Amino acid sequence: MLDIISRPFGALLKLLFDFTGSYGYAIIFFTIITKILLLPINIKQTQSTKKMNEINPKMKEIQTKYKGDPEKMNQKLMELYKEHNYNPASGCLPALIQLPIIIALFGVLQNPTKFVFTPEEFAAIAKGFWWLADLGMPDKWYILPILSALTTYVQTAMISAKGNMDPTMKSMNTVMPLMIGFFTLKFPSGIALYWVVGNIFTILQQYFMTKALLGHKGGE
Secondary structure, X not given: OHHHHHHHHXXXXXXXXXXXXXXXXXXHHHHHHHHHHOHHHXXXXXXXXXXXXXXXXXXXXXXXXXXXXXXXXXXXXXXXXXXXXXXXXXXXXXXXXXXHHHHHHHHHHHOHHHHOOOHHHHHHOOOXXXXXXXXXXXXXXOHHHHHHXXXXXXXXXXXXXXXXXXXXXXXXXXXXXXXXXXXXXXXXXXXXXXXXXXHHHHHHHHHHHHHHHHHHHHHO
């Protein structure tokens, strides 16, 4: 199933490489294009997360007040969701849709000789990019892992800053960037480059969405 999704993305990366003549720039353009394709889903998920953060304090009040009466608690939560036009499943669905696509994208970058190039082609192309000697190998200068961790932190901090977030989720927002940074120490630097560019795209997306929302509220 994932191979079926990966092959069109592999063809896209090969097309971009043929156009740019650079494996690094092909990955950057590949990241931007795939992010644009996923933009409607990402926007939906961001909106759902924002709404959930806004009503989270009221949810906690209901859960505390009716903790001895689960039936009443569920009834009050349903009323709260209806009042704010919030569907609890709306936050999970975009993530579930994205998950196989993201795994497929990583598969393309982690195994380019399966989805993009023949082994002979991949061995022959120049994989050096900026300070990176080989995009097929980890970044020995640790610049991309550090950027991966920092941009992941900024991205999650922007989401948590928009509303009241559960303390457990806030702690995850600290742990996740460290995990991403650690993982990208071992990944091919092409994957780390994809992650950093994707994070920057998402940070800009969240910034402009927030600005548009504030402008909309100011005009009311």
